[in-house]
Amino acid sequence: MSTQPASTEQVWAWLGEVSDPEIPVISVVDLGIVRAVAWEETTCVVTITPTYSGCPAMTVIADSVRDALHSHGVPEVRLVNQLSPAWTTDWMSDTGKAALKGYGIAPPAQQAMDISGLRLGVKRVAAPKLVVICPNCGSSHTELTSQFGSTPCKALYKCLDCREPFDYFKCH
Amino acid sequence: MDQKIEYLLRQGDNALILSQQLSKLCGKGPALEEDMALTNVALDLLGQTRMWLTYAGELEGRGRTEDQLAFLRDAHDMRCCLIVEQPNGNYADTMVRQFYFDTWHYFLMQGLAKSVDARIAEIAEKSIKEITYHLRRSGDLIVRLGDGTPDSHAKTQAAVNELWMYSGEMFLYDAIDDAMVEQGVAPAADGLRAAFIEHVSEIFAEATLTMPDPAAWMQRGGKTGRHSEHLGYILAEMQFLQRSYPGAEW
Numbered sequence: 574m575s576t577q578p579a580s581t582e583q584v585w586a587w588l589g590e591v592s593d594p595e596i597p598v599i600s601v602v603d604l605g606i607v608r609a610v611a612w613e614e615t616t617c618v619v620t621i622t623p624t625y626s627g628c629p630a631m632t633v634i635a636d637s638v639r640d641a642l643h644s645h646g647v648p649e650v651r652l653v654n655q656l657s658p659a660w661t662t663d664w665m666s667d668t669g670k671a672a673l674k675g676y677g678i679a680p681p682a683q684q685a686m687d688i689s690g691l692r693l694g695v696k697r698v699a700a701p702k703l704v705v706i707c708p709n710c711g712s713s714h715t716e717l718t719s720q721f722g723s724t725p726c727k728a729l730y731k732c733l734d735c736r737e738p739f740d741y742f743k744c745h
Numbered sequence: 746m747d748q749k750i751e752y753l754l755r756q757g758d759n760a761l762i763l764s765q766q767l768s769k770l771c772g773k774g775p776a777l778e779e780d781m782a783l784t785n786v787a788l789d790l791l792g793q794t795r796m797w798l799t800y801a802g803e804l805e806g807r808g809r810t811e812d813q814l815a816f817l818r819d820a821h822d823m824r825c826c827l828i829v830e831q832p833n834g835n836y837a838d839t840m841v842r843q844f845y846f847d848t849w850h851y852f853l854m855q856g857l858a859k860s861v862d863a864r865i866a867e868i869a870e871k872s873i874k875e876i877t878y879h880l881r882r883s884g885d886l887i888v889r890l891g892d893g894t895p896d897s898h899a900k901t902q903a904a905v906n907e908l909w910m911y912s913g914e915m916f917l918y919d920a921i922d923d924a925m926v927e928q929g930v931a932p933a934a935d936g937l938r939a940a941f942i943e944h945v946s947e948i949f950a951e952a953t954l955t956m957p958d959p960a961a962w963m964q965r966g967g968k969t970g971r972h973s974e975h976l977g978y979i980l981a982e983m984q985f986l987q988r989s990y991p992g993a994e995w
Contacts, residue, residue: 623792623871625788625789625792625875626789626791626792626793626795626796626871626872626875627788627789627790627791627792627793627795628788628792629788656796656867656868656870656871657866657867657870657871658870659867659870659871659874661874718778719778719779719781719782720782720878720881720882720885721778721781721782721785721786721882722781723781724785725785725788725789725875729778729781743878745874745878
């Protein structure tokens with residue numbers, strides 16, 4: 574095996590093939606989880622940010638990242654868990670958003686939530702009035718069913734035109 | 746340093762016990778959507794618990810992990826506020842408990858995000874996005890329940906009155922909290938309490954609920970390990986596996 578480490582671009586490309594275990598059409602890179610790739614001599618250091626504090630997929634993601642790099646001949650991999658700046662759906666790539674839509678999950682409809690909203694006097698109504706497009710028929714005539722869907726990252730919507738329920742990857 | 750460990754345990758234990766309480770509703774929520782939402786909130790809180798307890802264990806330096814801290818401490822060693830150990834009751838009880846907690850949690854994390862302790866600031870910054878969502882949801886539901894049917898209104902008002910005496914402990918600072926404020930680790934109580942009262946009263950007004958007397962007598966004790974009888978039962982269920990099969994892992 575070559576002792577010459579692969580370029581960081583190459584590592585990014587390999588990581589681009591590691592998919593999210595719960596949403597296999599989107600890679601961990603497109604999801605914005607991978608923040609940095611660097612070499613410390615022969616150790617590949619990958620910095621990742623957790624999506625949600627309790628997301629059970631994070632352990633699997635960490636294992637998949639390690640496995641993927643091992644399979645490409647990287648002998649030593651170190652994962653750094655970085656909390657700050659906190660992960661946001663703004664880091665999701667356009668490719669990732671398109672893949673979500675194709676998979677039947679409506680992608681985040683706006684910039685990440687403004688956490689100062691509740692303090693600005695608008696209080697409860699500060700929850701943004703979103704237009705979420707139905708990933709099945711493209712209608713904007715949709716309605717929130719539940720603020721939480723099958724996972725913490727999703728809310729449950731229904732389309733009032735095609736009548737299909739669908740998941741919405743909420744802004745975070 | 747010991748005071749900071751205690752302070753971290755308080756944060757971790759609040760999130761842990763409330764998470765455990767909400768998890769009990771899995772499969773029993775009043776509607777499928779609510780069932781999913783409550784367990785998702787429980788999951789967020791569990792994730793936050795892990796960050797707090799891991800840090801507490803590291804500072805302690807005795808090799809205790811998040812799991813050992815969660816599953817091998819007895820009731821008198823737990824540092825959660827009394828409000829999180831109050832029973833799930835009916836759905837109004839669950840949501841009012843959640844609303845009081847979320848409101849306090851939200852304003853506390855805003856303060857902790859500015860902590861001089863970088864790790865605490867990071868955990869708070871991470872958690873605040875989830876907590877904002879929790880608070881929006883519980884506030885919405887309080888309005889729907891309060892300004893709903895006569896039955897939902899009556900049950901929600903009863904829960905509001907019943908749980909009010911547990912809402913004060915979160916703002917009753919003792920020597921540990923004061924030391925954290927002094928060191929720039931935690932925000933002062935006064936601002937937190939004012940923000941809490943303001944938000945709660947606004948939501949109650951919209952929900953047509955009567956705001957309890959802010960000067961009412963408040964329960965206390967949880968933060969220093971003097972708990973209600975409920976905690977023993979909660980821990981018995983939560984810790985059963987680890988106590989019966991020491992070292993068991995998934």
